[in-house]
Amino acid sequence: MNKIQHIVAVLLFVTIFWIFGSSTEASDLFRIEKNSISTYLHGNNFSDHSPVNPGNIIALDKQWADLKYNPSFSLYLGDSGYIFSSIRANTLFSDLANESLIDLEECFISLEPVSQLNIDFGKKNLLWGTAYAWNVAYPFQNKPIFQTPLPEYDLILFMQYFENESQSFSLLSFYQKEDAAIKYRFSTVDQDTEIMITLKDKLGAGLALSRSFDQFELHIEPRIQNGSREFYPHQPAPSIYTWSQTQKDAGYFIPFLIGGTYTTDNYWNILLEYFHNPLGLSQHDFDIFQNGINESSTFMLQSHLYYQFAMFRQNYLFFRSAKEDIWGMADFSVSSFLSLDDTGFMLIPEIVYPISGYWKLSCKAYLPIGSNSSEFKRLFDQYVEILSLIEF
Amino acid sequence: MKRMFVLLFLFTYLTTTFAAALPSGQEILAKVDQYRGYKRNFKMDIEVINMKNNKRKNFLAMTAYIRDPESCYLRYTNPPLEKDKMLLMAGKNTWFYNKSIRKPIRLSAKQRLFGNVSNMDVARANFSIDYTPNPKVQIDPTNHYLILELSAKSDTIAYNRILLWVDADNCQPKKAEFYTSSGKKLKSADYLSFQKVEDQIKIKKVLITDALDPNNQSAIQYSNYHRIKLPDHYFNADYLPRLK
Numbered sequence: 121m122n123k124i125q126h127i128v129a130v131l132l133f134v135t136i137f138w139i140f141g142s143s144t145e146a147s148d149l150f151r152i153e154k155n156s157i158s159t160y161l162h163g164n165n166f167s168d169h170s171p172v173n174p175g176n177i178i179a180l181d182k183q184w185a186d187l188k189y190n191p192s193f194s195l196y197l198g199d200s201g202y203i204f205s206s207i208r209a210n211t212l213f214s215d216l217a218n219e220s221l222i223d224l225e226e227c228f229i230s231l232e233p234v235s236q237l238n239i240d241f242g243k244k245n246l247l248w249g250t251a252y253a254w255n256v257a258y259p260f261q262n263k264p265i266f267q268t269p270l271p272e273y274d275l276i277l278f279m280q281y282f283e284n285e286s287q288s289f290s291l292l293s294f295y296q297k298e299d300a301a302i303k304y305r306f307s308t309v310d311q312d313t314e315i316m317i318t319l320k321d322k323l324g325a326g327l328a329l330s331r332s333f334d335q336f337e338l339h340i341e342p343r344i345q346n347g348s349r350e351f352y353p354h355q356p357a358p359s360i361y362t363w364s365q366t367q368k369d370a371g372y373f374i375p376f377l378i379g380g381t382y383t384t385d386n387y388w389n390i391l392l393e394y395f396h397n398p399l400g401l402s403q404h405d406f407d408i409f410q411n412g413i414n415e416s417s418t419f420m421l422q423s424h425l426y427y428q429f430a431m432f433r434q435n436y437l438f439f440r441s442a443k444e445d446i447w448g449m450a451d452f453s454v455s456s457f458l459s460l461d462d463t464g465f466m467l468i469p470e471i472v473y474p475i476s477g478y479w480k481l482s483c484k485a486y487l488p489i490g491s492n493s494s495e496f497k498r499l500f501d502q503y504v505e506i507l508s509l510i511e512f
Numbered sequence: 513m514k515r516m517f518v519l520l521f522l523f524t525y526l527t528t529t530f531a532a533a534l535p536s537g538q539e540i541l542a543k544v545d546q547y548r549g550y551k552r553n554f555k556m557d558i559e560v561i562n563m564k565n566n567k568r569k570n571f572l573a574m575t576a577y578i579r580d581p582e583s584c585y586l587r588y589t590n591p592p593l594e595k596d597k598m599l600l601m602a603g604k605n606t607w608f609y610n611k612s613i614r615k616p617i618r619l620s621a622k623q624r625l626f627g628n629v630s631n632m633d634v635a636r637a638n639f640s641i642d643y644t645p646n647p648k649v650q651i652d653p654t655n656h657y658l659i660l661e662l663s664a665k666s667d668t669i670a671y672n673r674i675l676l677w678v679d680a681d682n683c684q685p686k687k688a689e690f691y692t693s694s695g696k697k698l699k700s701a702d703y704l705s706f707q708k709v710e711d712q713i714k715i716k717k718v719l720i721t722d723a724l725d726p727n728n729q730s731a732i733q734y735s736n737y738h739r740i741k742l743p744d745h746y747f748n749a750d751y752l753p754r755l756k
Contacts, residue, residue, distance in 0.1 A: 202756075230754075236745050238754060247614040280754075282745035285583070285602060290750070305750050310604055312618055312749065330618045332605065334667050337620050383620050385692075448564060474570065477591020 158188040161506045185213040190225070201231035228276075240278040246292065248303055248314060249341055250330035253438035253457070254395050256341040256377045257316050257326025260292075260299070322346045335383045342376035348399050353408040353419075361412035361419040373398045379438070391440040400434040403461065410493060433495055435460035449473065457496070464490025464497050482507045535683075537645030537660050543683035544676070545581075545638045547706065547715050550739060552580050557589075557736040563729045579742045581638035587755065598755060602747050604666075609752035616749040639676070642669045656680055671698065684713070697723040709737040 161184070192206035205227040211220045228242025248258035255261050275295035282288045290303040301318040310333070316326040324345030331338050347370055351363040379393030401409060412419040437460060442453035451472040458465040470484040485504045488496040535543075549556065555577045562569045573590035588597040598609045600616070607616040643662035650659040662674040672693040677686045688701040700721050707716040715734055722728035745751055 235743065245614060249615065250618065252617070280750070282748050282751055284744045285747035288745075288748055288750040307602075307605060307749065312605075332618050332620055335620050337618055339618075381620065448569070474593065477570075477593055480593060 158186075158190070158507055160186040160188065184215070187211040187213075192226075197231075200233070201229065203227075203229045236282045238280045238282075240276070242276070243274050244276055244278060246276070246278065248290075248301075248316060249326070249328040250312060250314065250339040251328070251341050251377045251379060251393060252381075252391055252440070253379075253393050254341075254377055254436075256375050256395065257314065257328045257343050258301070259318055259320045259324065259326070259343065259345070260294075260301070316343075318343075318345075320345075335385075337381045338378075339380065340376070340378050342374055344372060344374050346370075346372055348373060350399050352401065352405055353412055353423075355408050355411070359415055361408065361416045363419075363422055375399060386443075388441060388443045391438070393438040395436045395438070397432075397434050397436075400432050402434065406433065406461070406495070410498070433459050433461045459490075459495050462490065462494040464488065464494025466496045466500060535649075537647055537649050538640075540649065540658060540660055540678055540683050541640050541643070541645050541662070544678055544685050545640055547684055547713060548638060549578060549714065549737065550712075552578075553740055553742050554578055555736075555738050555740050556734050558586075559733045559735075561731045561733070563731065565727045566729075577740070577742055577746070579744075579747060581641045583747045585747065585752070585755065598752050600747065600749055600752055602749075605749075607749040607752065609749075611753075614753070616752045618749075639674075642666075643674060651680070652677065657686060658683075667693075685715070699723050707735075 187210065189209040190206065192204065195203040197203070206225045208223045208225040209221070210223075212218065224243065226242075226244055228240050228244045230238060230240045232238050245261075246258075247255055247261055249255050277291075277293045277295065279291045280288060281290075286307045288303075288305045290305070291300075292302070293300045299318075299320045301316055301320070303314055303316045305312070305314045307313070311329065311331040314326075314328040316328070318324045318326060322345060324343060326341065326343040328341045329339060349365055351365055354362045354364045356362060375395075375397045377393055377395045379391065381389060381391045383389050409423070413423060437458040438456070439458070440453060440455040442451070444451045446452045451474075453470050455468040455470075456465055457468075465488075467487040467489055468484065469487075470482060472480055472482040474480045483504065483506050486500065486502060488500045488502055490497040492498060555575055557573065557575050559571060559573045561571045571591070572588065572594060574586045574588045576584055576586050578584045583602045585601070586599040588594045588599075596611045600607045600609070606619040608619050609616045639662060642665055644665055646661040646663070648661075650661075651657075652659060656679070657677045658680050660674075660676040660678065662676060664672050671690040673691040673695075675689040675691075677688070678684060679686055684706065685703045687703065690698045690700070692698055700723065702719045702721070703715060703717075704719055705716040706713050708714075714737055717734070718732045720730040720732065746755065
């Protein structure tokens with residue numbers, strides 16, 4: 121399809137849902153919620169001589185626009201539950217090709233057989249814990265927040281029992297893999313505590329604490345796990361690079377995060393988090409990794425399979441400062457991920473201007489900064505997103 | 513001389529009678545709280561309109577579900593960009609939930625809700641929980657209003673001190689001024705109108721004015737007061753993603 125056909129196809133798709141959504145909104149049994157369209161206009165400098173892609177081995181696509189549509193549906197089953205489904209549709213416009221993608225983001229049935237007990241089955245995205253930028257105690261979703269938070273698995277069985285306003289028990293089981301987790305959560309006067317036992321990789325346990333003070337909130341998330349199934353780079357012989365799971369398959373590891381938020385008298389919200397990940401690549405591992413992607417195209421291609429370049433070093437800082445309604449006009453925030461292992465960082469400023477209750481316009485930049493051998497400068501794209509969002 | 517004695521007697525009689533009839537600060541505050549909602553298990557719609565120079569800037573509509581004076585959750589209903597956001601307040605704890613974050617986030621007590629309005633302004637249906645009235649009740653020079661001085665019971669309360677004007681006849685709140693611990697005036701509230709709900713009178717409209725910039729104002733409108741049964745587990749932060 122050419123660009124015009126793509127635009128027509130997407131507009132048709134959007135129009136059908138718009139009309140359908142408007143006509144069914146009044147029903148108690150069936151409801152279309154949160155219809156939104158996001159239009160991203162990208163401007164990036166993903167150059168042909170990227171260090172990730174030496175010699176331009178892979179034909180890198182320059183994406184310049186992205187149209188997103190994310191409707192969701194609820195079908196209510198009286199008071200005993202509901203079926204929920206959300207769809208993510210994308211049309212990407214790039215130099216090489218245009219493509220439309222439709223993906224079932226979530227689809228699950230939620231039942232409430234008795235009061236205080238909920239059972240969900242299907243494809244559902246979950247996050248546990250108290251931290252903002254990473255999920256340390258909950259190992260099933262470890263991508264940082266600025267990457268699309270997709271779950272690693274599809275089908276889950278998720279049960280929650282709410283004892284009262286301060287205690288709950290959760291059981292999570294992945295249908296396709298032998299992974300599972302249980303969680304006990306309780307709140308006291310000014311503290312939340314989550315205790316998690318996980319079976320991912322091997323038996324592990326996580327703890328998530330959040331405590332609030334006057335203008336300050338403190339959170340801590342440690343996890344202990346026995347062994348790791350992460351892949352690590354190896355150089356068994358000169359110019360030969362491989363990936364192996366065996367490097368850290370024994371021993372106990374304790375990744376942890378400590379962070380806090382502070383609200384000033386002028387309503388600036390400031391968030392700072394430190395994440396230590398002993399399962400990440402050491403400097404020695406990272407040197408092998410860098411040499412490997414420079415010298416071996418096979419190794420580089422494999423690295424895309426084993427790693428999603430989702431911050432796999434050992435020590436990071438995250439900073440975010442945000443203020444709403446600045447100058448009575450717009451919301452402003454600046455976030456930054458800093459790799460303490462190589463001092464490279466990603467700077468993400470964003471400004472959002474609400475045009476009306478239905479529209480907002482935002483501009484967001486992803487700016488990797490550091491030396492050419494630093495993780496962020498080497499592995500992440502630099503680009504600017506101009507987004508307009510419509511909700512109806 | 514005789515006339516002077518008569519006047520002095522009348523003045524003494526009137527002032528002592530009025531003073532003797534004055535209820536205590538705690539009693540007045542309890543009556544004021546009755547205008548702010550029911551004691552337990554009710555919901556109401558709240559609309560906050562932010563204004564600049566008397567012109568409407570933006571608005572936020574929400575439904576408040578109040579179990580008791582210390583437990584409440586707010587579901588944002590309008591504008592569409594704000595839908596699906598929720599705020600839970602239980603005791604001193606406040607959590608925020610947004611579908612895109614996917615987990616409840618604990619907030620500090622002083623984080624702002626919208627415009628000049630703090631979370632406490634809309635979520636707390638009761639002054640008595642957070643403030644202690646000064647036992648000495650002052651009388652407005654016009655004799656129409658009683659003036660209460662309220663002191664925050666802890667540092668986590670949004671305002672350290674409040675001066676509250678109430679109608680001397682029926683204890684309806686008329687005006688309030690909110691101060692920081694350093695004595696700085698943050699904002700004032702004018703209770704503009706009331707409405708009859710069932711057989712009781714409830715607040716209908718409050719105008720909040722920023723003390724630093726009086727052109728910054730927020731109007732809070734309350735409507736659709738309904739009694740409703742709210743189970744305890746609805747006020748568990750883990751339950752926020754499940755609230756319908």
